[in-house]
Amino acid sequence: MKLLETVQAVAWAFLGIRKKSAYEKDLGKLNPFHIIAVALVAVALFVGALIALVNWIV
Template structure:
């Protein structure tokens, strides 16, 4: 369940639309190392998806 909360917090951060109260709640509840790990995995998946899309189009 904590992984889902971390994933949700990172996805909100990617979009850039997060209320300050939600941000502060996440800071108190989630581990910084978990947030960084989830963010790195999501960035790698995003980049791999973009590369796959470009290869498919070309």
């Protein structure tokens, strides 16, 4: 359950649409190291998807 909440918080942060109250609630509830780890994985997946898309188009 905590992993899902962390993934959701990172996904909302990537989109840039987040209420301040929700941010503050997550800040007190989630572990910063887990957020960093999930964010790094998400960035790697995003970059990998972009590279795959460019290779497919070219």
